[in-house]
Amino acid sequence: MTSAHRFSRRTVLRAAGGLGAAAAFGARLNATSAQDSTSGITIPQPSTTLPTDDVTFRWIDSGDLKSFFYKALFAKYHEAHGNITIKYDPLPWDEINRIVPLGVQNGNAHDVFAMPPDVPAATAVAEGWVAALDDIMPNFTEWKARFPIGSFTDGVTDFGGKTYTFPVTSDKRSSTVLFYNPAILQKVGVDPSAKPLTWTEFREAAQKITKQGKGQEFGLLLGGGKASSQFPAIIGNLSRMIHPAGGSSGAATYMIDWKTGDYIFTSDAVIGAIELLLAMKSDGSIVPGAASLGSADARARFPQGHAGMIFSGPWDIVNYQTNSPDFKFALASQPVPDSGTPAPLTFEQTGSNLNWVYAKSKYHAITADLFSYIGSVDGQVAIMAATKGNLQSLFPEAAKQAQETVQMDPLAKTALDLFNSQIRLGPMMSVRVPDYSAVQFGIKKLNPDFGDVIQGLFSGQLKDPKKAMQDLQDRSNKNLDDAIKAAQAKGAKVTRDDWIYPNWDPTKDYGEADYKALT
Numbered sequence: 033m034t035s036a037h038r039f040s041r042r043t044v045l046r047a048a049g050g051l052g053a054a055a056a057f058g059a060r061l062n063a064t065s066a067q068d069s070t071s072g073i074t075i076p077q078p079s080t081t082l083p084t085d086d087v088t089f090r091w092i093d094s095g096d097l098k099s100f101f102y103k104a105l106f107a108k109y110h111e112a113h114g115n116i117t118i119k120y121d122p123l124p125w126d127e128i129n130r131i132v133p134l135g136v137q138n139g140n141a142h143d144v145f146a147m148p149p150d151v152p153a154a155t156a157v158a159e160g161w162v163a164a165l166d167d168i169m170p171n172f173t174e175w176k177a178r179f180p181i182g183s184f185t186d187g188v189t190d191f192g193g194k195t196y197t198f199p200v201t202s203d204k205r206s207s208t209v210l211f212y213n214p215a216i217l218q219k220v221g222v223d224p225s226a227k228p229l230t231w232t233e234f235r236e237a238a239q240k241i242t243k244q245g246k247g248q249e250f251g252l253l254l255g256g257g258k259a260s261s262q263f264p265a266i267i268g269n270l271s272r273m274i275h276p277a278g279g280s281s282g283a284a285t286y287m288i289d290w291k292t293g294d295y296i297f298t299s300d301a302v303i304g305a306i307e308l309l310l311a312m313k314s315d316g317s318i319v320p321g322a323a324s325l326g327s328a329d330a331r332a333r334f335p336q337g338h339a340g341m342i343f344s345g346p347w348d349i350v351n352y353q354t355n356s357p358d359f360k361f362a363l364a365s366q367p368v369p370d371s372g373t374p375a376p377l378t379f380e381q382t383g384s385n386l387n388w389v390y391a392k393s394k395y396h397a398i399t400a401d402l403f404s405y406i407g408s409v410d411g412q413v414a415i416m417a418a419t420k421g422n423l424q425s426l427f428p429e430a431a432k433q434a435q436e437t438v439q440m441d442p443l444a445k446t447a448l449d450l451f452n453s454q455i456r457l458g459p460m461m462s463v464r465v466p467d468y469s470a471v472q473f474g475i476k477k478l479n480p481d482f483g484d485v486i487q488g489l490f491s492g493q494l495k496d497p498k499k500a501m502q503d504l505q506d507r508s509n510k511n512l513d514d515a516i517k518a519a520q521a522k523g524a525k526v527t528r529d530d531w532i533y534p535n536w537d538p539t540k541d542y543g544e545a546d547y548k549a550l551t
Contacts, residue, residue, distance in 0.1 A: 072417035075112035095122025097347030101418035164194035185462035187472035199383015224364035234367035238317035251317035253339035255330030263486035275301035276538035278378035278458035293531035335359035378458035467524035474515030
């Protein structure tokens, strides 16, 4: 790989400061089998030969909603296999960004880890960070066949003909659901659940909350800190209800208008969303210090009553119910445009909560056994049970079984209803273009990227939104064009025209018939 894809030693060593923040979860119970009536987890017989000596297996990810399942699973796994203790480190993404590269550099990374946001998966594969599931899982072909069509795609889960990760849950969700404090909003006569707030109503509500709060309560709480910034999701989702665009946040396809193949960073919709956020800051309606506050920290502060509203995803429903049981909150749609019919948000069903296997781990057998269960119908039902339906299974059979047997949380149902009405499946390059993974290998991380640019505008380091977004759009186009040229030079059959889907209708799911119509 080129030096542009590699971490500098300075980047890696910055991780040292984050090691002390690791929070461990290790259950120590003694039993030979494990079943729990609340978690619904039953540990089956091992799918492979497990270690017999005492071992500590290490797993790191971003925590949140999935941690409720993993904590229950790891406790039950130790119950069934008393010699295996699983040390679970659920940490913010900025910590993962530091800790995982340092572990790889030192040869002692976690046995399973979430991919750091600053590391393209293709780079991790090419540089030997991760092991292929084909090589460690028994009955791999049979296990992989359980997943719905489209779950495994080149450039996302598969590289060079092998599979390196798998989707644990469905991607059909939003991180910009409007969570609000009814007690605070009732004071100003605002009820977002009665009807979605428009952009103007959202700003006005935040102003009213801040005025009556007299320095104790603000309209909006958000986390705009580096590496955990909410800005790309907030600005992206607000603008995409006006100017539809697709891709997954953080990917090179994010914010592309599939009908034209062009990025929309310079569109009136994006500029308008940025100006809305800057206006709310100018109003004094956003909790002070938001530009340096991590998203996880911001969400943790919400139950303290300092703000009336915050953007988040379904993972925080169970989080608040568990960690702040006295906190009363509600959910509503994100703010919608002042005029016109809001466009649905477009998503890519690449699956979410991907886990990767450290290539040098001594415990691939444990990983294989855990993955075998997680990727089973029973495991998928258990995920929905542990999260009260807040995480959705990719398996139709598991989803149906869970809906019949799992008690859904009312707030989770509210969120799911929003997602079903406001989110549609969009085109996926990996489905249309067999050689798309070759382009992925050439994509470089932009510096500054979308989140960095918005953070710079929000903090005042950048002054002109149109100029800043034009620069981002130009660099994004060049980055993509360069990657396509590099792929072509290696024989890949791909052109920039492949990014144009003339039959894309943002109001409908893009399906198999749509792809066939392009040929």
